[in-house]
Amino acid sequence: MSAVPLLRGAFQWLFGILFALSLIALFLVINAVQLTSSGTAQRILSRAVADLTEIDAVLPTIQADLVEAAQANEEATVTVPHFPLAVELPREEAATISAAELRSRLLSETAEAIYKEGMSVWALADPEAEQDIDVFSPEGGVHRGLGVLSDDNHQAFRIAAIVLGLLSLALGGLVLVSTQGMGRLVALGAAVLGAAVPSLLAAVAVRFAFRTASEDQDDYLMMRLLDLGNDATWLALRNYTILTLLGLGLVLVGLGLVLLEMRQRAAPAAPAIDNGSAEA
Known part of the structure:
Protein backbone atom coordinates (compact mmCIF):
# COMPACT_ATOMS: atom_id res chain seq x y z
CA MET A 1 0.00 0.00 0.00
CA SER A 2 1.42 3.38 -1.03
CA ALA A 3 2.17 5.89 1.71
CA VAL A 4 1.12 8.82 -0.48
CA PRO A 5 -2.66 8.47 0.11
CA LEU A 6 -2.08 8.07 3.85
CA LEU A 7 0.15 11.13 3.91
CA ARG A 8 -2.37 13.13 1.90
CA GLY A 9 -5.15 12.08 4.28
CA ALA A 10 -3.06 13.05 7.30
CA PHE A 11 -2.39 16.49 5.83
CA GLN A 12 -6.09 16.91 5.03
CA TRP A 13 -7.00 16.26 8.68
CA LEU A 14 -4.17 18.45 9.98
CA PHE A 15 -5.01 21.41 7.74
CA GLY A 16 -8.73 20.95 8.42
CA ILE A 17 -8.27 20.98 12.20
CA LEU A 18 -5.94 24.00 12.09
CA PHE A 19 -8.38 25.79 9.80
CA ALA A 20 -11.27 25.11 12.18
CA LEU A 21 -9.26 26.33 15.18
CA SER A 22 -8.28 29.51 13.36
CA LEU A 23 -11.93 30.07 12.45
CA ILE A 24 -12.97 29.64 16.10
CA ALA A 25 -10.52 32.39 17.07
CA LEU A 26 -11.55 34.55 14.11
CA PHE A 27 -15.28 34.25 14.87
CA LEU A 28 -14.63 35.12 18.53
CA VAL A 29 -12.63 38.21 17.62
CA ILE A 30 -15.24 39.30 15.06
CA ASN A 31 -17.85 39.15 17.82
CA ALA A 32 -15.56 41.29 19.98
CA VAL A 33 -15.10 43.80 17.13
CA GLN A 34 -18.86 44.14 16.76
CA LEU A 35 -19.45 44.31 20.51
CA THR A 36 -16.83 47.03 21.01
CA SER A 37 -17.89 49.12 18.03
CA SER A 38 -18.84 52.67 18.98
CA GLY A 39 -22.61 52.36 18.60
CA THR A 40 -23.06 48.96 20.23
CA ALA A 41 -20.60 49.56 23.06
CA GLN A 42 -22.01 52.95 23.98
CA ARG A 43 -25.57 51.59 24.02
CA ILE A 44 -24.47 48.88 26.46
CA LEU A 45 -22.47 51.35 28.55
CA SER A 46 -25.41 53.75 28.66
CA ARG A 47 -27.68 51.02 30.04
CA ALA A 48 -25.02 49.97 32.54
CA VAL A 49 -24.49 53.53 33.75
CA ALA A 50 -28.25 53.96 34.19
CA ASP A 51 -28.30 50.87 36.41
CA LEU A 52 -25.10 51.62 38.33
CA THR A 53 -26.12 55.19 39.15
CA GLU A 54 -29.81 54.38 39.66
CA ILE A 55 -30.36 57.54 37.70
CA ASP A 56 -34.14 57.25 37.49
CA ALA A 57 -34.37 57.37 41.29
CA VAL A 58 -31.95 60.26 41.81
CA LEU A 59 -32.74 62.28 38.67
CA PRO A 60 -35.29 64.61 40.36
CA THR A 61 -32.74 65.52 43.04
CA ILE A 62 -30.01 66.03 40.44
CA GLN A 63 -32.24 68.26 38.33
CA ALA A 64 -33.42 70.36 41.29
CA ASP A 65 -29.90 70.91 42.61
CA LEU A 66 -28.62 71.62 39.09
CA VAL A 67 -31.21 74.36 38.58
CA GLU A 68 -30.36 75.81 41.99
CA ALA A 69 -26.64 75.76 41.19
CA ALA A 70 -27.26 77.42 37.81
CA GLN A 71 -29.23 80.22 39.42
CA ALA A 72 -26.66 80.80 42.15
CA ASN A 73 -23.57 80.47 39.94
CA GLU A 74 -22.15 83.23 37.79
CA GLU A 88 -20.65 70.32 32.63
CA LEU A 89 -23.54 72.21 31.07
CA PRO A 90 -23.87 75.83 29.97
CA ARG A 91 -25.50 77.80 32.79
CA GLU A 92 -28.48 78.82 30.67
CA GLU A 93 -29.09 75.24 29.56
CA ALA A 94 -28.66 73.88 33.11
CA ALA A 95 -31.40 76.22 34.37
CA THR A 96 -33.97 75.09 31.78
CA ILE A 97 -33.08 71.52 30.78
CA SER A 98 -35.88 68.96 31.12
CA ALA A 99 -35.53 65.73 33.10
CA ALA A 100 -35.60 63.57 29.96
CA GLU A 101 -32.96 65.70 28.23
CA LEU A 102 -30.78 65.71 31.35
CA ARG A 103 -31.01 61.93 31.67
CA SER A 104 -30.10 61.42 28.02
CA ARG A 105 -27.22 63.91 28.26
CA LEU A 106 -25.73 62.32 31.37
CA LEU A 107 -25.92 58.78 30.03
CA SER A 108 -24.61 59.60 26.56
CA GLU A 109 -21.69 61.70 27.78
CA THR A 110 -20.72 59.13 30.42
CA ALA A 111 -20.92 56.27 27.94
CA GLU A 112 -18.82 58.20 25.43
CA ALA A 113 -16.22 59.11 28.06
CA ILE A 114 -15.90 55.50 29.28
CA TYR A 115 -15.65 54.25 25.70
CA LYS A 116 -12.88 56.70 24.82
CA GLU A 117 -10.91 56.79 28.08
CA GLY A 118 -11.86 53.63 29.98
CA MET A 119 -13.37 53.07 33.41
CA SER A 120 -10.79 55.38 35.03
CA VAL A 121 -13.06 58.33 34.26
CA TRP A 122 -15.82 56.89 36.42
CA ALA A 123 -14.73 58.72 39.56
CA LEU A 124 -13.30 61.91 38.09
CA ALA A 125 -15.97 63.90 39.90
CA ASP A 126 -14.53 62.54 43.18
CA PRO A 127 -10.70 62.41 42.99
CA GLU A 128 -10.52 60.68 46.39
CA ALA A 129 -12.88 57.88 45.38
CA GLU A 130 -11.54 54.42 46.08
CA GLN A 131 -10.52 52.69 42.88
CA ASP A 132 -9.26 49.39 44.35
CA ILE A 133 -12.01 46.92 43.52
CA ASP A 134 -11.79 43.24 44.39
CA VAL A 135 -11.31 41.53 41.03
CA PHE A 136 -13.17 38.43 42.23
CA SER A 137 -16.22 40.33 43.44
CA PRO A 138 -19.34 40.92 41.31
CA GLU A 139 -18.38 44.60 41.23
CA GLY A 140 -14.95 43.65 39.94
CA GLY A 141 -16.49 41.52 37.22
CA VAL A 142 -18.74 44.36 36.15
CA HIS A 143 -15.79 46.76 36.18
CA ARG A 144 -13.70 44.46 33.96
CA GLY A 145 -16.57 43.72 31.62
CA LEU A 146 -17.42 47.36 31.06
CA GLY A 147 -13.74 48.18 30.73
CA VAL A 148 -13.50 45.92 27.68
CA LEU A 149 -15.95 48.19 25.84
CA SER A 150 -13.46 50.82 24.77
CA ASP A 151 -12.15 52.33 21.57
CA ASP A 152 -8.61 51.10 22.30
CA ASN A 153 -9.83 47.52 22.62
CA HIS A 154 -11.91 47.92 19.48
CA GLN A 155 -8.81 48.88 17.49
CA ALA A 156 -6.85 45.98 18.99
CA PHE A 157 -9.62 43.53 18.10
CA ARG A 158 -9.71 44.88 14.55
CA ILE A 159 -5.99 44.23 14.13
CA ALA A 160 -6.40 40.73 15.59
CA ALA A 161 -9.30 40.08 13.20
CA ILE A 162 -7.15 41.05 10.21
CA VAL A 163 -4.29 38.79 11.34
CA LEU A 164 -6.59 35.85 12.05
CA GLY A 165 -8.43 36.46 8.79
CA LEU A 166 -5.20 36.21 6.82
CA LEU A 167 -4.18 33.09 8.76
CA SER A 168 -7.57 31.49 8.14
CA LEU A 169 -7.34 32.37 4.45
CA ALA A 170 -3.94 30.68 4.20
CA LEU A 171 -5.12 27.58 6.05
CA GLY A 172 -8.28 27.47 3.93
CA GLY A 173 -6.07 27.51 0.85
CA LEU A 174 -4.08 24.56 2.21
CA VAL A 175 -7.34 22.68 2.80
CA LEU A 176 -8.33 23.28 -0.83
CA VAL A 177 -4.92 22.18 -2.11
CA SER A 178 -4.91 19.01 -0.03
CA THR A 179 -8.37 17.86 -1.18
CA GLN A 180 -9.60 16.87 -4.60
CA GLY A 181 -12.62 17.59 -6.76
CA MET A 182 -15.90 18.63 -5.21
CA GLY A 183 -14.67 17.35 -1.87
CA ARG A 184 -13.07 20.76 -1.42
CA LEU A 185 -16.47 22.33 -0.77
CA VAL A 186 -17.32 19.61 1.75
CA ALA A 187 -13.99 20.16 3.53
CA LEU A 188 -14.55 23.91 3.78
CA GLY A 189 -18.08 23.44 5.03
CA ALA A 190 -16.97 20.87 7.59
CA ALA A 191 -14.32 23.26 8.92
CA VAL A 192 -16.86 26.08 9.24
CA LEU A 193 -19.27 23.70 11.00
CA GLY A 194 -16.48 22.45 13.26
CA ALA A 195 -15.78 26.03 14.32
CA ALA A 196 -19.34 27.38 14.47
CA VAL A 197 -21.15 24.57 16.32
CA PRO A 198 -18.90 24.47 19.44
CA SER A 199 -18.90 28.27 19.50
CA LEU A 200 -22.70 28.33 19.26
CA LEU A 201 -22.99 25.83 22.11
CA ALA A 202 -20.61 27.92 24.21
CA ALA A 203 -22.63 31.07 23.51
CA VAL A 204 -25.84 29.26 24.51
CA ALA A 205 -24.15 28.10 27.73
CA VAL A 206 -22.97 31.63 28.56
CA ARG A 207 -26.44 33.06 27.90
CA PHE A 208 -28.01 30.35 30.07
CA ALA A 209 -25.49 31.10 32.84
CA PHE A 210 -26.35 34.82 32.73
CA ARG A 211 -30.07 34.08 32.82
CA THR A 212 -29.78 31.57 35.67
CA GLY A 229 -24.92 40.62 29.89
CA ASN A 230 -27.62 38.18 28.86
CA ASP A 231 -28.87 40.59 26.20
CA ALA A 232 -25.32 41.23 24.93
CA THR A 233 -24.82 37.51 24.20
CA TRP A 234 -27.54 37.74 21.55
CA LEU A 235 -24.97 39.17 19.13
CA ALA A 236 -22.79 36.07 19.40
CA LEU A 237 -25.81 33.74 19.16
CA ARG A 238 -26.94 35.42 15.96
CA ASN A 239 -23.50 35.30 14.37
CA TYR A 240 -22.82 31.68 15.28
CA THR A 241 -26.26 30.58 14.09
CA ILE A 242 -25.63 32.21 10.70
CA LEU A 243 -22.18 30.58 10.47
CA THR A 244 -23.60 27.18 11.43
CA LEU A 245 -26.22 27.41 8.69
CA LEU A 246 -23.54 28.57 6.24
CA GLY A 247 -21.30 25.61 7.08
CA LEU A 248 -24.21 23.19 6.85
CA GLY A 249 -25.19 24.64 3.48
CA LEU A 250 -21.65 24.24 2.15
CA VAL A 251 -21.51 20.62 3.29
CA LEU A 252 -24.88 19.74 1.77
CA VAL A 253 -24.10 21.43 -1.54
CA GLY A 254 -20.66 19.85 -1.59
CA LEU A 255 -22.05 16.38 -0.91
CA GLY A 256 -24.61 16.85 -3.67
CA LEU A 257 -21.89 17.83 -6.13
CA VAL A 258 -19.70 14.89 -5.03
CA LEU A 259 -22.57 12.44 -5.61
CA LEU A 260 -23.27 14.01 -8.99
CA GLU A 261 -19.60 13.72 -9.92
CA MET A 262 -19.50 10.05 -8.85
CA ARG A 263 -22.66 9.28 -10.84
CA GLN A 264 -21.20 10.87 -13.96
CA ARG A 265 -18.04 8.81 -13.60
CA ALA A 266 -20.01 5.60 -13.09
CA ALA A 267 -22.33 6.19 -16.08
CA PRO A 268 -21.48 3.89 -19.07
CA ALA A 269 -20.05 5.62 -22.12
CA ALA A 270 -22.43 5.94 -25.10
CA PRO A 271 -21.64 3.41 -27.90
CA ALA A 272 -19.83 4.87 -30.88
CA ILE A 273 -21.71 4.96 -34.23
CA ASP A 274 -19.97 3.27 -37.16
CA ASN A 275 -21.01 5.41 -40.14
CA GLY A 276 -19.30 3.09 -42.61
CA SER A 277 -21.27 0.00 -41.51
CA ALA A 278 -24.52 1.90 -41.58
CA GLU A 279 -24.00 2.93 -45.25
CA ALA A 280 -23.17 -0.65 -46.30
Whole structure:
Protein backbone atom coordinates (compact mmCIF):
# COMPACT_ATOMS: atom_id res chain seq x y z
CA MET A 1 0.00 0.00 0.00
CA SER A 2 1.42 3.38 -1.03
CA ALA A 3 2.17 5.89 1.71
CA VAL A 4 1.12 8.82 -0.48
CA PRO A 5 -2.66 8.47 0.11
CA LEU A 6 -2.08 8.07 3.85
CA LEU A 7 0.15 11.13 3.91
CA ARG A 8 -2.37 13.13 1.90
CA GLY A 9 -5.15 12.08 4.28
CA ALA A 10 -3.06 13.05 7.30
CA PHE A 11 -2.39 16.49 5.83
CA GLN A 12 -6.09 16.91 5.03
CA TRP A 13 -7.00 16.26 8.68
CA LEU A 14 -4.17 18.45 9.98
CA PHE A 15 -5.01 21.41 7.74
CA GLY A 16 -8.73 20.95 8.42
CA ILE A 17 -8.27 20.98 12.20
CA LEU A 18 -5.94 24.00 12.09
CA PHE A 19 -8.38 25.79 9.80
CA ALA A 20 -11.27 25.11 12.18
CA LEU A 21 -9.26 26.33 15.18
CA SER A 22 -8.28 29.51 13.36
CA LEU A 23 -11.93 30.07 12.45
CA ILE A 24 -12.97 29.64 16.10
CA ALA A 25 -10.52 32.39 17.07
CA LEU A 26 -11.55 34.55 14.11
CA PHE A 27 -15.28 34.25 14.87
CA LEU A 28 -14.63 35.12 18.53
CA VAL A 29 -12.63 38.21 17.62
CA ILE A 30 -15.24 39.30 15.06
CA ASN A 31 -17.85 39.15 17.82
CA ALA A 32 -15.56 41.29 19.98
CA VAL A 33 -15.10 43.80 17.13
CA GLN A 34 -18.86 44.14 16.76
CA LEU A 35 -19.45 44.31 20.51
CA THR A 36 -16.83 47.03 21.01
CA SER A 37 -17.89 49.12 18.03
CA SER A 38 -18.84 52.67 18.98
CA GLY A 39 -22.61 52.36 18.60
CA THR A 40 -23.06 48.96 20.23
CA ALA A 41 -20.60 49.56 23.06
CA GLN A 42 -22.01 52.95 23.98
CA ARG A 43 -25.57 51.59 24.02
CA ILE A 44 -24.47 48.88 26.46
CA LEU A 45 -22.47 51.35 28.55
CA SER A 46 -25.41 53.75 28.66
CA ARG A 47 -27.68 51.02 30.04
CA ALA A 48 -25.02 49.97 32.54
CA VAL A 49 -24.49 53.53 33.75
CA ALA A 50 -28.25 53.96 34.19
CA ASP A 51 -28.30 50.87 36.41
CA LEU A 52 -25.10 51.62 38.33
CA THR A 53 -26.12 55.19 39.15
CA GLU A 54 -29.81 54.38 39.66
CA ILE A 55 -30.36 57.54 37.70
CA ASP A 56 -34.14 57.25 37.49
CA ALA A 57 -34.37 57.37 41.29
CA VAL A 58 -31.95 60.26 41.81
CA LEU A 59 -32.74 62.28 38.67
CA PRO A 60 -35.29 64.61 40.36
CA THR A 61 -32.74 65.52 43.04
CA ILE A 62 -30.01 66.03 40.44
CA GLN A 63 -32.24 68.26 38.33
CA ALA A 64 -33.42 70.36 41.29
CA ASP A 65 -29.90 70.91 42.61
CA LEU A 66 -28.62 71.62 39.09
CA VAL A 67 -31.21 74.36 38.58
CA GLU A 68 -30.36 75.81 41.99
CA ALA A 69 -26.64 75.76 41.19
CA ALA A 70 -27.26 77.42 37.81
CA GLN A 71 -29.23 80.22 39.42
CA ALA A 72 -26.66 80.80 42.15
CA ASN A 73 -23.57 80.47 39.94
CA GLU A 74 -22.15 83.23 37.79
CA GLU A 75 -19.80 80.93 35.88
CA ALA A 76 -20.41 80.11 32.22
CA THR A 77 -20.79 76.40 32.96
CA VAL A 78 -22.24 74.36 35.81
CA THR A 79 -21.11 70.88 36.89
CA VAL A 80 -23.96 68.41 37.30
CA PRO A 81 -24.14 67.53 41.03
CA HIS A 82 -24.46 64.05 42.59
CA PHE A 83 -23.09 62.26 39.53
CA PRO A 84 -19.91 60.12 39.34
CA LEU A 85 -18.72 61.76 36.13
CA ALA A 86 -17.99 65.48 35.92
CA VAL A 87 -20.51 66.59 33.31
CA GLU A 88 -20.65 70.32 32.63
CA LEU A 89 -23.54 72.21 31.07
CA PRO A 90 -23.87 75.83 29.97
CA ARG A 91 -25.50 77.80 32.79
CA GLU A 92 -28.48 78.82 30.67
CA GLU A 93 -29.09 75.24 29.56
CA ALA A 94 -28.66 73.88 33.11
CA ALA A 95 -31.40 76.22 34.37
CA THR A 96 -33.97 75.09 31.78
CA ILE A 97 -33.08 71.52 30.78
CA SER A 98 -35.88 68.96 31.12
CA ALA A 99 -35.53 65.73 33.10
CA ALA A 100 -35.60 63.57 29.96
CA GLU A 101 -32.96 65.70 28.23
CA LEU A 102 -30.78 65.71 31.35
CA ARG A 103 -31.01 61.93 31.67
CA SER A 104 -30.10 61.42 28.02
CA ARG A 105 -27.22 63.91 28.26
CA LEU A 106 -25.73 62.32 31.37
CA LEU A 107 -25.92 58.78 30.03
CA SER A 108 -24.61 59.60 26.56
CA GLU A 109 -21.69 61.70 27.78
CA THR A 110 -20.72 59.13 30.42
CA ALA A 111 -20.92 56.27 27.94
CA GLU A 112 -18.82 58.20 25.43
CA ALA A 113 -16.22 59.11 28.06
CA ILE A 114 -15.90 55.50 29.28
CA TYR A 115 -15.65 54.25 25.70
CA LYS A 116 -12.88 56.70 24.82
CA GLU A 117 -10.91 56.79 28.08
CA GLY A 118 -11.86 53.63 29.98
CA MET A 119 -13.37 53.07 33.41
CA SER A 120 -10.79 55.38 35.03
CA VAL A 121 -13.06 58.33 34.26
CA TRP A 122 -15.82 56.89 36.42
CA ALA A 123 -14.73 58.72 39.56
CA LEU A 124 -13.30 61.91 38.09
CA ALA A 125 -15.97 63.90 39.90
CA ASP A 126 -14.53 62.54 43.18
CA PRO A 127 -10.70 62.41 42.99
CA GLU A 128 -10.52 60.68 46.39
CA ALA A 129 -12.88 57.88 45.38
CA GLU A 130 -11.54 54.42 46.08
CA GLN A 131 -10.52 52.69 42.88
CA ASP A 132 -9.26 49.39 44.35
CA ILE A 133 -12.01 46.92 43.52
CA ASP A 134 -11.79 43.24 44.39
CA VAL A 135 -11.31 41.53 41.03
CA PHE A 136 -13.17 38.43 42.23
CA SER A 137 -16.22 40.33 43.44
CA PRO A 138 -19.34 40.92 41.31
CA GLU A 139 -18.38 44.60 41.23
CA GLY A 140 -14.95 43.65 39.94
CA GLY A 141 -16.49 41.52 37.22
CA VAL A 142 -18.74 44.36 36.15
CA HIS A 143 -15.79 46.76 36.18
CA ARG A 144 -13.70 44.46 33.96
CA GLY A 145 -16.57 43.72 31.62
CA LEU A 146 -17.42 47.36 31.06
CA GLY A 147 -13.74 48.18 30.73
CA VAL A 148 -13.50 45.92 27.68
CA LEU A 149 -15.95 48.19 25.84
CA SER A 150 -13.46 50.82 24.77
CA ASP A 151 -12.15 52.33 21.57
CA ASP A 152 -8.61 51.10 22.30
CA ASN A 153 -9.83 47.52 22.62
CA HIS A 154 -11.91 47.92 19.48
CA GLN A 155 -8.81 48.88 17.49
CA ALA A 156 -6.85 45.98 18.99
CA PHE A 157 -9.62 43.53 18.10
CA ARG A 158 -9.71 44.88 14.55
CA ILE A 159 -5.99 44.23 14.13
CA ALA A 160 -6.40 40.73 15.59
CA ALA A 161 -9.30 40.08 13.20
CA ILE A 162 -7.15 41.05 10.21
CA VAL A 163 -4.29 38.79 11.34
CA LEU A 164 -6.59 35.85 12.05
CA GLY A 165 -8.43 36.46 8.79
CA LEU A 166 -5.20 36.21 6.82
CA LEU A 167 -4.18 33.09 8.76
CA SER A 168 -7.57 31.49 8.14
CA LEU A 169 -7.34 32.37 4.45
CA ALA A 170 -3.94 30.68 4.20
CA LEU A 171 -5.12 27.58 6.05
CA GLY A 172 -8.28 27.47 3.93
CA GLY A 173 -6.07 27.51 0.85
CA LEU A 174 -4.08 24.56 2.21
CA VAL A 175 -7.34 22.68 2.80
CA LEU A 176 -8.33 23.28 -0.83
CA VAL A 177 -4.92 22.18 -2.11
CA SER A 178 -4.91 19.01 -0.03
CA THR A 179 -8.37 17.86 -1.18
CA GLN A 180 -9.60 16.87 -4.60
CA GLY A 181 -12.62 17.59 -6.76
CA MET A 182 -15.90 18.63 -5.21
CA GLY A 183 -14.67 17.35 -1.87
CA ARG A 184 -13.07 20.76 -1.42
CA LEU A 185 -16.47 22.33 -0.77
CA VAL A 186 -17.32 19.61 1.75
CA ALA A 187 -13.99 20.16 3.53
CA LEU A 188 -14.55 23.91 3.78
CA GLY A 189 -18.08 23.44 5.03
CA ALA A 190 -16.97 20.87 7.59
CA ALA A 191 -14.32 23.26 8.92
CA VAL A 192 -16.86 26.08 9.24
CA LEU A 193 -19.27 23.70 11.00
CA GLY A 194 -16.48 22.45 13.26
CA ALA A 195 -15.78 26.03 14.32
CA ALA A 196 -19.34 27.38 14.47
CA VAL A 197 -21.15 24.57 16.32
CA PRO A 198 -18.90 24.47 19.44
CA SER A 199 -18.90 28.27 19.50
CA LEU A 200 -22.70 28.33 19.26
CA LEU A 201 -22.99 25.83 22.11
CA ALA A 202 -20.61 27.92 24.21
CA ALA A 203 -22.63 31.07 23.51
CA VAL A 204 -25.84 29.26 24.51
CA ALA A 205 -24.15 28.10 27.73
CA VAL A 206 -22.97 31.63 28.56
CA ARG A 207 -26.44 33.06 27.90
CA PHE A 208 -28.01 30.35 30.07
CA ALA A 209 -25.49 31.10 32.84
CA PHE A 210 -26.35 34.82 32.73
CA ARG A 211 -30.07 34.08 32.82
CA THR A 212 -29.78 31.57 35.67
CA ALA A 213 -27.55 33.89 37.70
CA SER A 214 -29.98 36.75 37.15
CA GLU A 215 -32.95 34.69 38.31
CA ASP A 216 -31.09 33.59 41.44
CA GLN A 217 -29.75 37.07 42.24
CA ASP A 218 -31.22 38.88 45.25
CA ASP A 219 -29.43 42.16 44.59
CA TYR A 220 -31.52 44.24 42.16
CA LEU A 221 -28.53 46.09 40.70
CA MET A 222 -26.59 42.92 39.96
CA MET A 223 -29.74 41.36 38.50
CA ARG A 224 -30.08 44.25 36.05
CA LEU A 225 -26.41 44.05 35.07
CA LEU A 226 -26.66 40.28 34.55
CA ASP A 227 -29.71 40.88 32.36
CA LEU A 228 -27.59 43.31 30.35
CA GLY A 229 -24.92 40.62 29.89
CA ASN A 230 -27.62 38.18 28.86
CA ASP A 231 -28.87 40.59 26.20
CA ALA A 232 -25.32 41.23 24.93
CA THR A 233 -24.82 37.51 24.20
CA TRP A 234 -27.54 37.74 21.55
CA LEU A 235 -24.97 39.17 19.13
CA ALA A 236 -22.79 36.07 19.40
CA LEU A 237 -25.81 33.74 19.16
CA ARG A 238 -26.94 35.42 15.96
CA ASN A 239 -23.50 35.30 14.37
CA TYR A 240 -22.82 31.68 15.28
CA THR A 241 -26.26 30.58 14.09
CA ILE A 242 -25.63 32.21 10.70
CA LEU A 243 -22.18 30.58 10.47
CA THR A 244 -23.60 27.18 11.43
CA LEU A 245 -26.22 27.41 8.69
CA LEU A 246 -23.54 28.57 6.24
CA GLY A 247 -21.30 25.61 7.08
CA LEU A 248 -24.21 23.19 6.85
CA GLY A 249 -25.19 24.64 3.48
CA LEU A 250 -21.65 24.24 2.15
CA VAL A 251 -21.51 20.62 3.29
CA LEU A 252 -24.88 19.74 1.77
CA VAL A 253 -24.10 21.43 -1.54
CA GLY A 254 -20.66 19.85 -1.59
CA LEU A 255 -22.05 16.38 -0.91
CA GLY A 256 -24.61 16.85 -3.67
CA LEU A 257 -21.89 17.83 -6.13
CA VAL A 258 -19.70 14.89 -5.03
CA LEU A 259 -22.57 12.44 -5.61
CA LEU A 260 -23.27 14.01 -8.99
CA GLU A 261 -19.60 13.72 -9.92
CA MET A 262 -19.50 10.05 -8.85
CA ARG A 263 -22.66 9.28 -10.84
CA GLN A 264 -21.20 10.87 -13.96
CA ARG A 265 -18.04 8.81 -13.60
CA ALA A 266 -20.01 5.60 -13.09
CA ALA A 267 -22.33 6.19 -16.08
CA PRO A 268 -21.48 3.89 -19.07
CA ALA A 269 -20.05 5.62 -22.12
CA ALA A 270 -22.43 5.94 -25.10
CA PRO A 271 -21.64 3.41 -27.90
CA ALA A 272 -19.83 4.87 -30.88
CA ILE A 273 -21.71 4.96 -34.23
CA ASP A 274 -19.97 3.27 -37.16
CA ASN A 275 -21.01 5.41 -40.14
CA GLY A 276 -19.30 3.09 -42.61
CA SER A 277 -21.27 0.00 -41.51
CA ALA A 278 -24.52 1.90 -41.58
CA GLU A 279 -24.00 2.93 -45.25
CA ALA A 280 -23.17 -0.65 -46.30
